Amino acid sequence: MSNIQTNTSVNWEIGPIFRAMLRNKVGAILIALQIAITMTIIVNSVYIIVERSKEMQRDSGIDNKNSFSLTSVGFAENFNAAVTVEEDLNTLRNLPGIVDAIQINAIPNSGSGWSMGLKTQSGVEHDAVGTAVYMVDEHGINALDVEIIAGENFAPTDIGLREVGQVKWPNKTILTKAMAENLFPEIPYSSVVGKTVYINDIDPMIVIGIIDKLQAPWVGWNNLENVMLSPERMDYKGSRYFIRTEPSQRDSVMKQVEELLANSNKGRLIQGMRSIEETRERSYRGHTAMIKILTTVMVILTIVTALGIVGLASFSVNQRKKQIGTRRALGASQSAIVRYFMLENFLISTIGVVFGAALTIALNILLVNTFGLDRIDWFYIPIGMVVLWLVGQGAVFGPAKKAANIPPALATRTV
Amino acid sequence: MFGYYIKLALKSVKRNPILSLLMVTAIALGIGACMTTITVNYLMSADPIPHKSQQLFHIQVDSWDPNNAYSDDADSLPNQLTWTDATNFTLAKKALRQSAMGMSGGIIEPAGDDAKPFEASIRLAYTDFFPMFDVPFIYGTAWDSQSDTDREQVVVLSKRTNESVFGGENSVGKTIVIDGRNFQIVGVIDDWQPMPKFYDVNNGGFNETEQLFMPFSLKEELELPNWGNNNCWKSPDGEGYKAFLQSECINTQMWVELPNDLAKAEYMDYLNNYVMEQKKLGRFPRPLNNRLSNVMEWMASQEVVEEDAKMMMWLSFMFLLVCLLNTIGLLLAKFTGKSSEIGLRLAVGASKADLFKQHLLETALIGVMGGIAGILLALVGLQGIKSLYGDFVDDLASLDLSMILVALSIALLSSILAGLYPTWRACNIAPASQLKSQ
């Protein structure tokens, strides 16, 4: 181990340091273990944070910034839902600042909505592909800010009126590209236009169009982009509106709309006025919280570990004052002393991060098996190792500097 | 002697203030993190109705699709009942108490011109709901079973609803307008927030208790909207609300009170017979599979505790471990620094046991200080959880006395554990070797 030395002025004392360390195993093991566990927590936390952020950054398909939604609930005895919706939509669509407005059964990313199963063949015995359902009229495409990439939009004459408890479905539908590909994996999505799919096991619907992307209401759902549009308005007492505004006009429009609708019909209640950004923030609140908590944990943990290293290193410098003075007397320059402590820490950290790499993978496997997390990408491990190395080196630098300042004359002092 | 050790310990803590502070901080951080996550997990998995949780059972019957089990697991059961079955079970009165229940909502129009209408959530249930779950009343009582049968428009208000509509006065006997209909108030309940909200976890295990309670039979009578989860494996036979209610869609919860194992066995027989009868009518196409789960079994099977909370608890334990390793290292440093003092004490006749006690007490002192600081940090941590997750965790993020005791014991235990090795090592020094080097 020590026989790697050639005739250079920089002298790496790996062998002696290592042998000396073996005489003080406990301190070294404590630091190595701390580094290992810290690395395990940090790397897994970073991984979880990155995964969650990726989820939050997925494209919802709608115009998050400029859209909002609200609910209108009728309670008066003479409340006429269908008429109210017609009036409301007329008012909203003509309001300056609004791009388009629709009645819709569920708001994307909001957490609650409808799902159905679609089949490519009729009959209970065939498997269905689950999909979120959005009931919209012919303004749906524009209001949701999605693009028809094959086929066509609903025509005004396609739009039906859904009654409470209705079982029947319209005979046309528009699917997302993802849904089309899930139903017909063998053919390009554009060829899905014109195909018949079956809802309720046997009721046929013809696919008349494909849209690029739209997310379901449930952000935690595996098939988040499985979405179908159904050409309907709803004759329900409670009715949701989805409104897209001109850029940067959302907030002012929201205020205006709330007053306008509340005053236009006293037999109903306007509530749940919420921007899509807020809706998404609520749906991802758990993610946001987890990210913040894990970040805090990582920062505190790194500080604790670093302080632990500083503490133990300062202590060991104090313990070895005489030895350091002697080394100085025997010809060690100040930088050689700094190098000594840095190298010592590097060796301990190396043991720590190697053990840490194993622990990190073990914890990840545990998380995969228990909580269904994904496997960690390999490159997190070397990055984690380097970071912990740097933390160790950074922490030990102060005490090492202090050690270097120990005067060589200390060697001749008797006590 | 104990007092003397305490004095020595305090002195030693003061002699190395930075080292001591580091140790106390490390323990405090570890304890704080653990207590925060343990508290959240503890409250999420708490028994919401301890004195009765063994006698209350949630009913599951397999009314699902002949071709597919309810979920990926072939043995899985639907987590709710159809309206038909829940109603039949309740009306059969085979248990001590029973209630089908569901969620709905309506708009309350308070009297007075300036009062604004507001939307309220409704728990639909039978009269047994109240005594079965020991719901406390401020005014009045539950409706009687005749009201269930006769589908009377009666209502029980939550305390909050009574406050916002009637200013908190005794409103029993008054009328309240909900969705344009008049309802007779029969009772007002006190604050009642089971945590978790065990009776309907699939609509949110930590949601607030509903604002209104009404007879379940009114769902059919008034065609009340179905709030909460509704799941269908086949579409209703026919159009309209009646067809929806009578469909195979599941949207209803059902709880029964069975005081002992015999009652439970009898009830299980009843369920099995019921399903066999229904099979003759062409329903229940899947193999016979019914289940009665008591409160805690039900919480566990529905995985009420959030996975994130569990994950954080694991991580916090690892965090504590790092903090303890830290403390061991620092104690080792500190006690080695004291080796001359230890040598001196040994030389003047202290026994190793004396020294061991003295130093263990010193670590315990550090542990207690760390524990106390840790509890304060846990309070901060729980405030943080509240601000991050919003209102719904309000009741999940509070420390009670038992948790504080747990925190202190963990702090004490872990710090003493951390102190064992350094103490042992410090006390195993030959007295001579220490005196000589001076």
Place this chain on the structure above:
Amino acid sequence: MLKMTDVKKVFRTDLVETQALRDFNLHVGEGDFVAVTGPSGSGKTTFLNIAGLLETFSGGKYELDGQDVSNLNDKKRSQLRNEKIGFIFQSFNLIPDLNLFDNVDVPLRYRGFNSAERKKRIENSLEMVGLAQRMKHLPSQLSGGQQQRVAIARALAGEPRFLLADEPTGNLDTQMANSVMDLLKNINDAGTTIIMVTHDGELASQARRNIYVRDGKVSEVNNADISSPAQLSAV
């Protein structure tokens, strides 16, 4: 070899100014063996520290092996210490966590020798002090006299121009002290210049030359002969 001219050393604190050395003059020639004695507080140790480049001085001139060392930086001074000076301390100053081999290795590492060269030198010098067989032992497993021998081996392994010994027998009993002293004399006879600080007059009398330090100044006492050791050839 070593030439100090009017070397001054002043220690300053906020309150007092202490003159540890005042106009200290000394010339030590090649091959000399100088014993420095004096009462405690006289400046012996300060002299030793300055001579060994462990401390800087406040004024005057110090030439070591023909080189003026007054204004050298730390790196240069460390290098000089390493190459030209061997130290022997009163309490041996062996590094407790290192075995004898690694202890002797310490200055050689800083010298930048390759490993074969270091191995050869370590073995030779341990051989010379009679401890070659105990190379893998820890200092704590040796007696005081043996420890000091290891320290001497460490000081000599780099073949320094001169040896600075600070009370080399101060922590040893008489028998061990004598054997260490014999060893030093052998080394001196082999050509290494030695400066030894001691408070022990008897020991000092065995040196070629005695210097008496008082109040930071030199008053020289010329010494009698020293007996020529028999086993000169061993070095």
